[in-house]
Amino acid sequence: MRNPVLEVIHAPRQADRTEVCDIHGEYTSRHIMARIWTRCPECAKAAAAKAETDRQEAEKAARDARWSRQLGESGIPLRFQDRTLPRFVAENDGQRYALQFAVDYAAEFEHGHSGRCAVFVGEPGTGKTHLACGIALRAMGKFGASALFTTVSKLSRRVREAKSFDADETESAAIRIFVYPDLLIVDEVGVQSGTDAEARALFDVINDRYEQRKPTIFLSNLDLGGVQAALGARVFDRMREDGGEVVSFTWGSHRGRIAA
Numbered sequence: 341m342r343n344p345v346l347e348v349i350h351a352p353r354q355a356d357r358t359e360v361c362d363i364h365g366e367y368t369s370r371h372i373m374a375r376i377w378t379r380c381p382e383c384a385k386a387a388a389a390k391a392e393t394d395r396q397e398a399e400k401a402a403r404d405a406r407w408s409r410q411l412g413e414s415g416i417p418l419r420f421q422d423r424t425l426p427r428f429v430a431e432n433d434g435q436r437y438a439l440q441f442a443v444d445y446a447a448e449f450e451h452g453h454s455g456r457c458a459v460f461v462g463e464p465g466t467g468k469t470h471l472a473c474g475i476a477l478r479a480m481g482k483f484g485a486s487a488l489f490t491t492v493s494k495l496s497r498r499v500r501e502a503k504s505f506d507a508d509e510t511e512s513a514a515i516r517i518f519v520y521p522d523l524l525i526v527d528e529v530g531v532q533s534g535t536d537a538e539a540r541a542l543f544d545v546i547n548d549r550y551e552q553r554k555p556t557i558f559l560s561n562l563d564l565g566g567v568q569a570a571l572g573a574r575v576f577d578r579m580r581e582d583g584g585e586v587v588s589f590t591w592g593s594h595r596g597r598i599a600a
C-alpha cells in the first residue's frame with residue numbers, strides 16, 4: 341500500500357543548490373527532505389548567538405533578582421548596600437588592622453565559619469557599620485552565606501511583640517529569624533533602653549546562635565565596659581568565647597570627609 345509520508349522521507353535527496361540570503365548573499369543550500377532545504381548558515385549562526393545571549397541575559401537577570409532579594413532580606417540599610425570591603429580606605433595602622441580583620445572574618449564563610457564573634461567599638465563615623473556590612477556583602481555574594489543586619493532595639497522589639505497574646509508570630513519563630521542567618525550583625529549596642537525584656541530577647545537569640553556556633557558581630561559607640569554592661573554578662577561571655585575579638589576604631593570620623 342502507498343504511504344505518502346514514507347514516500348517523502350525515502351525520496352532521493354536532490355543536489356545542492358545556490359540560494360541568496362538578503363543579508364549574507366549567496367550560500368549553498370542542501371536538500372533535507374521533501375521541500376525542506378537548509379537556510380543561510382550565517383543567519384543560523386546569528387540566531388544561535390542571539391539565543392545564547394538571550395539565555396545569558398535571562399540567567400543574569402535571575403541572578404540579579406536573587407541578589408537583590410537577598411540584599412533586601414539582609415536588612416542592610418540602602419546606604420550601606422555598596423559599602424564593600426575594597427571601598428573601605430585604610431590610611432593608618434588601625435584601619436589596616438580593622439580591614440584585614442574584616443577580610444579574614446568574611447573569608448571564614450568559605451568553609452564554614454568558626455563561629456567566633458566580634459565587637460566593633462568606636463566613635464561615630466569611624467566605619468564600623470561600613471566594615472560589618474562589607475563582611476556581610478562578601479559572605480553573601482562570594483560564599484553564598486546568609487546574613488542579617490539588625491539593631492538591638494529592632495531585635496528585641498520583634499521578640500517582645502511576638503510574646504503578646506495577639507501576635508501573628510510566635511516568640512520562638514521571632515527568635516528563629518535572628519538565629520537562622522549564618523551571620524548576624526547587631527548594631528547600636530548601648531542605644532537600647534536596657535530593660536530586662538530587652539536583655540532576655542538578646543540572650544535568647546545569642547544563646548541559640550552560640551550553641552549552633554554561628555557568628556555575631558556587635559557594633560557600638562560604647563567602650564568595652566559599656567558593651568559588657570549593655571549586653572549583660574551572659575551574652576558577653578558567650579561572645580568572648582571561641583576567640584571572639586574586639587576591634588577598636590580609634591581614629592576620627594569619616595563623615596566630615598565625605599562632605600568635604
Ligand SMILES: Nc1ncnc2c1ncn2[C@@H]1O[C@H](COP(=O)(O)OP(=O)(O)OP(=O)(O)O)[C@@H](O)[C@H]1O
Pocket residue numbers: 423427428429430435462463464465466467468469470471560561589594595598
Ligand atoms: N575608612 C573608610 N573608607 C571609606 N569610607 C568610610 C571609611 N570609614 C567610614 N566611611 C564611610 O563614612 C560613613 C560613616 O561610616 P559608618 O556609618 O560605617 O560609621 P560608624 O562607625 O558605623 O558610625 P556610627 O557609630 O555613627 O554608626 C559611611 O558612609 C562609610 O561608608
Ligand SMILES: [Mg+2]
Pocket residue numbers: 468469470527559
Ligand atoms: Mg554605624
Ligand SMILES: [Zn+2]
Pocket residue numbers: 361362363364365380381382383384
Ligand atoms: Zn543570511
